[in-house]
Amino acid sequence: MRVLVVEDERTLAGYIAEGLRGQAMSVDIAYDGDTAIEKLGTACYDVVVLDRDLPGTHGDEVCRRFVSGGGRTRVLMLTAMAAVRERVAGLRLGADDYLGKPFDFEELVARVDALGRRSRPATPPVLSLAGIVLDSAHRRVSRSGRYLSLTHKEFGVLAALIAAAGALVSAEELLRSVWDEHADPFTNAVRMTMFRLRAKLGKPDVIETVPGAGYRIVDPAC
Template identity: 75%
Template sequence: MRVLVAEDEPVLAGYIAEGLRLQAMSVDVAYDGGTALEKATTETYDVVVLDRDLPGVHGDEVCRRLLQQGGHTRVLMLTALAEVGDRVTGLRLGADDYLGKPFDFDELVARLEALGRRARPALPPVLQRAGIELDTAHRRATRHGRLLVLSNKEFGVLAALLAAEGAVVSAEELLRQAWDENADPFTNAVRVTMSRLRAKLGEPAVIETLPGVGYRLGC
């Protein structure tokens, strides 16, 4: 899942971003409303975690413009303004959810996962193919009953391949889903991660490489 964290407090923004990355989410950060709008216009996000009191362009205006822009991006307002009237206003502006500060991080993750399911066609909780079972809710993966110990990037890449149901997934799309905006499109990160993932999946080999096109998970 691709997430944009729009939060003007650097320490809190970093805390949220790193925590979400540990949940195998791809996370970008914006510290003001103008930057948040620029990123949301040039990149595709499943969810925007939006501080309401952003400098530059106010969070309320960011929310309005995201709604006008259309698409499937969901908005979770995260703000110290947590009275009932504030929540009602935020939701009426077009936010899909509203969470007051301070907040429980596990609750934030659960709300983002729920919004992510609404941002795109819902996937089954357990993805299966070629003897592989990947439980996205519990972050557990097995092949033929053997537990796979995967890094966050390996888990994200495997989830993307399984979700494609045998279709080809380009390296660029894998970078978008499992990394973030700082990933160099010319890096060999995908190739290295794919090599490690193949080794952990074991034999028979199940990930196909289509040179110049991408990768596909066989039957």
């Protein structure tokens, strides 16, 4: 899942971003409304966590412009103004959900997860393919009953491959969905993550590399 955090309080923005990255999400940050509009115009996000009171273009206007353009991205409005009338105003602007500050981080993650599921075709919380069981709700992975300890990037890559159900997933798609805007398209990050992931999954190898095209999960039993 790819998330844009729009928050002018840099410490809070970093805290939210790092916490979401810890949930195997790809996260970009904008510190003002103008930058948010620019990023929303150049990248595809599943969820935008949008502070309402922003410098530059106000959060209300960011939401209004973005929603009027259509698209599948969901908006979670985040603000210190938690009165009922403020929540209603935010939702009427087109926000999908509203969370007041201060907030519980676990609730923020749960709301982002829920909005992310609404932004794309429904994916079961537990995925299974080629003897691998991936539980996205509890961040657990096992193969043939053996639990695996994966990094956030390894988990995200494996989730993308299993969700593709045997279809090819390009390195560029993985960079967009698992890393963030700072990922170098010429980096070997995907290749190295695949190398480590293969080692942890063990034999027989279930990740197939198709040169120049991408990666996919193959079931050795088929």
